[in-house]
Amino acid sequence: xxxxxxxxxxxxxxxxxxxxxxxxxxxxxxxxxxxxxxxxxxxxxxxxxxxxxxxxxxxxxxxxxxxxxxxxxxxxxxxxxxxxxxxxxxxxxxxxxxxxxxxxxxxxxxxxxxxxxxxxxxxxxxxxxxxxxxxxxxxxxxxxxxxxxxxxxxxxxxxxxxxxxxxxxxxxxxxxxxxxxxxxxxxxxxxxxxxxxxxxxxxxxxxxxxxxxxxxxxxxxxxxxxxxxxxxxxxxxxxxxxxxxxxxxxx
Amino acid sequence: xxxxxxxxxxxxxxxxxxxxxxxxxxxxxxxxxxxxxxxxxxxxxxxxxxxxxxxxxxxxxxxxxxxxxxxxxxxxxxxxxxxxxxxxxxxxxxxxxxxxxxxxxxxxxxxxxxxxxxxxxxxxxxxxxxxxxxxxxxxxxxxxxxxxxxxxxxxxxxxxxxxxxxxxxxxxxxxxxxxxxxxxxxxxxxxxxxxxxxxxxxxxxxxxxxxxxxxxxxxxxxxxxxxxxxxxxxxxxxxxxxxxxxxxxxxxxxxxxxxxxxxxxxxxxxxxxxxxxxxxxxxxxxxxxxxxxxxxxxxxxxxxxxxxxxxxxxxxxxxxxxxxxxxxxxxxxxxxxxxxxxxxxxxxxxxxxxxxxxxxxxxxxxxxxxxxxxxxxxxxxxxxxxxxxxxxxxxxxxxxxxxxxxxxxxxxxxxxxxxxxxxxxxxxxxxxxxxxxxxxxxxxxxxxxxxxxxxx
Numbered sequence: 001x002x003x004x005x006x007x008x009x010x011x012x013x014x015x016x017x018x019x020x021x022x023x024x025x026x027x028x029x030x031x032x033x034x035x036x037x038x039x040x041x042x043x044x045x046x047x048x049x050x051x052x053x054x055x056x057x058x059x060x061x062x063x064x065x066x067x068x069x070x071x072x073x074x075x076x077x078x079x080x081x082x083x084x085x086x087x088x089x090x091x092x093x094x095x096x097x098x099x100x101x102x103x104x105x106x107x108x109x110x111x112x113x114x115x116x117x118x119x120x121x122x123x124x125x126x127x128x129x130x131x132x133x134x135x136x137x138x139x140x141x142x143x144x145x146x147x148x149x150x151x152x153x154x155x156x157x158x159x160x161x162x163x164x165x166x167x168x169x170x171x172x173x174x175x176x177x178x179x180x181x182x183x184x185x186x187x188x189x190x191x192x193x194x195x196x197x198x199x200x201x202x203x204x205x206x207x208x209x210x211x212x213x214x215x216x217x218x219x220x221x222x223x224x225x226x227x228x229x230x231x232x233x234x235x236x237x238x239x240x241x242x243x244x245x246x247x248x249x250x251x
Numbered sequence: 252x253x254x255x256x257x258x259x260x261x262x263x264x265x266x267x268x269x270x271x272x273x274x275x276x277x278x279x280x281x282x283x284x285x286x287x288x289x290x291x292x293x294x295x296x297x298x299x300x301x302x303x304x305x306x307x308x309x310x311x312x313x314x315x316x317x318x319x320x321x322x323x324x325x326x327x328x329x330x331x332x333x334x335x336x337x338x339x340x341x342x343x344x345x346x347x348x349x350x351x352x353x354x355x356x357x358x359x360x361x362x363x364x365x366x367x368x369x370x371x372x373x374x375x376x377x378x379x380x381x382x383x384x385x386x387x388x389x390x391x392x393x394x395x396x397x398x399x400x401x402x403x404x405x406x407x408x409x410x411x412x413x414x415x416x417x418x419x420x421x422x423x424x425x426x427x428x429x430x431x432x433x434x435x436x437x438x439x440x441x442x443x444x445x446x447x448x449x450x451x452x453x454x455x456x457x458x459x460x461x462x463x464x465x466x467x468x469x470x471x472x473x474x475x476x477x478x479x480x481x482x483x484x485x486x487x488x489x490x491x492x493x494x495x496x497x498x499x500x501x502x503x504x505x506x507x508x509x510x511x512x513x514x515x516x517x518x519x520x521x522x523x524x525x526x527x528x529x530x531x532x533x534x535x536x537x538x539x540x541x542x543x544x545x546x547x548x549x550x551x552x553x554x555x556x557x558x559x560x561x562x563x564x565x566x567x568x569x570x571x572x573x574x575x576x577x578x579x580x581x582x583x584x585x586x587x588x589x590x591x592x593x594x595x596x597x598x599x600x601x602x603x604x605x606x607x608x609x610x611x612x613x614x615x616x617x618x619x620x621x622x623x624x625x626x627x628x629x630x631x632x633x634x635x636x637x638x639x640x641x642x643x644x645x646x647x648x649x650x651x652x653x654x655x656x657x658x659x660x661x662x663x664x665x666x667x668x669x670x671x672x673x674x675x676x677x678x679x680x681x682x683x684x685x686x687x688x689x690x691x692x693x694x695x696x697x698x699x700x701x702x703x704x705x706x707x
Contacts, residue, residue: 001703004271004308004578004666005643009703031647032669055671084314084702133296134262134314135274135699178264178275178314219575219638 001084006218007032008086014122016040019191021091023210028087035082039063065092065118075125084133088126090119090140095156095193108155115159120166127174135178137217140167144187147234171222184213186226200250202227268569269307269666270576271637274314274699282322283429287401293317297697300423302367307579308666309699310422333435339369339428351510355435358390364560369428374663375420375623379469382615386625388419389618393432399695417686420623422662424696425687440507442494443558445551449544453484453596464613468492472611475537476599483600487544491558512556517566528572528636533605572636580646581632581664588656592629595649608634621679624661670705
């Protein structure tokens with residue numbers, strides 16, 4: 001159970017090696033936090049030492065976002081081991097490479113499966129647990145790429161568009177059940193995922209995304225854009241005619 | 252763990268009075284006749300009784316489980332031995348309307364009339380008379396308690412005293428109280444004779460409180476935590492005693508036990524997200540509140556609501572902090588750690604937080620209850636809006652100072668403790684847990700607070 005200052009006792013990051021997921025967790029950990037679970041496909045790379053603090057147990061565990069049939073038992077197992085799950089950050093996702101998709105369309109299926117299908121089952125499993133416990137907060141990593149698809153990353157963007165719509169609906173579906181959902185829409189973030197790519201306007205860092213997300217969660221916001229200006233940028237971009245949008249130098 | 256639960260009943264989100272940290276539970280209305288069936292029907296996440304929801308944090312909520320609300324029940328006054336036997340769901344508001352015209356007062360009242368007798372015992376509440384009269388549980392002679400297995404036991408200081416004192420201050424985690432018998436205070440009039448002192452520094456406030464405490468049944472000070480320099484901790488001390496018939500004017504003497512308790516206003520449900528509390532409004536309020544107090548006034552007659560329950564004049568005043576709510580930070584330190592109290596008050600003044608609700612009070616000796624809050628010494632309570640700043644680190648620093656000094660925090664106000672701070676403040680927890688294990692081995696009684704603090 002979190003306390004009145006929104007300080008969680010148990011925090012779970014699905015996608016425990018995600019730089020953004022970890023940056024959010026770093027902002028959410030307080031002296032009230034007892035357990036941080038970093039769940040990912042390669043737990044040996046999760047580096048729990050980065051979070052080491054007296055009184056905080058950092059757990060790394062195997063979790064495969066693509067193995068959708070494991071998600072519900074996995075979440076129930078987490079609750080059995082660690083008690084109520086106060087905050088779950090759904091941070092896993094893949095960007096993929098358009099050239100690979102062109103060469104082998106089935107490669108795109110893998111990205112879509114993880115980013116959308118896997119996130120849907122994970123969120124539903126977490127929401128189910130939180131409804132059973134009557135409280136909890138889910139942060140779902142969407143992306144501005146889902147706001148309007150671009151030629152550079154439309155497979156990724158379309159998967160995030162689906163996830164964003166799902167997460168908004170989930171937030172309304174659990175309204176009144178003590179559960180909150182915050183949809184996080186970062187812009188271009190300098191991280192491993194985007195290494196070597198050309199930076200887009202209003203590029204940010206995992207740390208800033210973490211700070212803004214934690215603040216939005218404390219305030220119970222449904223949606224957070226990082227950086228905040230992107231809310232207004234996309235108000236405009238969303239309505240641009242296609243020929244204009246296509247030509248924009250968005251990285 | 253959930254496979255055997257019955258189909259989930261419709262749920263509601265509940266918070267404490269601080270309006271923070273909601274959780275959803277099935278709210279089940281019960282009376283004495285249906286209580287046993289409701290207990291048998293509890294799901295794996297158990298149940299907890301909820302009175303009027305005046306605990307500030309999460310002790311009367313139970314996410315994913317059931318929250319039981321007991322119908323008020325009856326009020327039976329026994330004038331032969333000055334006691335009342337009262338349903339646990341009866342409020343002090345209801346009680347005073349019956350008692351005062353008959354020449355009685357409750358042994359202890361908190362700063363609000365809107366608490367139930369069950370809640371008063373479960374939190375072992377205290378009032379402005381703690382330094383002389385102790386807390387509510389001290390005056391209770393009998394509790395009818397329904398246990399987890401639905402048997403009803405009668406407990407008191409002389410009948411299963413272990414379970415009785417575990418129930419006093421036990422936050423509803425030993426069973427469901429059905430009714431309780433407690434001693435009443437005979438009064439000649441419904442007026443309080445109040446001495447008011449406006450005191451320009453913390454030192455003056457504390458010196459005067461110690462000097463006058465044995466002369467007055469009721470004593471409490473309000474502090475201006477935005478005053479600075481040599482005025483840090485300046486405040487208004489109000490000492491009170493029940494007025495005798497001889498103190499009333501001729502007009503008042505016609506109905507010496509007249510009692511009226513009305514609400515003047517209700518806070519609207521829609522308040523700006525961060526409320527109307529900020530440093531400017533609070534500084535102005537505090538200055539006005541301080542200046543309106545006379546430098547020194549003796550024997551002013553006030554009504555019971557004016558003296559004891561001033562905040563009850565405005566319904567839902569807790570909304571003033573906005574939708575994000577507020578916490579009440581309330582702690583005790585023993586007399587030998589008065590420097591810690593002084594130091595915390597100075598740090599609060601230095602932080603210049605917009606705080607107008609402050610209560611500084613002397614406590615007398617505690618009672619035998621392992622989880623009862625009051626102990627000899629000083630206590631301070633302050634309200635702080637959650638939205639205002641990130642107050643966690645400041646309160647965390649205070650926690651350490653309080654605990655290092657041998658002090659503790661009040662479970663009825665708690666919304667920020669950790670299992671560790673709770674254990675340090677309540678070293679007799681293991682003793683309480685043994686008694687609780689005897690009457691609720693399966694852990695049927697549970698609340699969000701009991702899970703958060705690992706009380707059971």
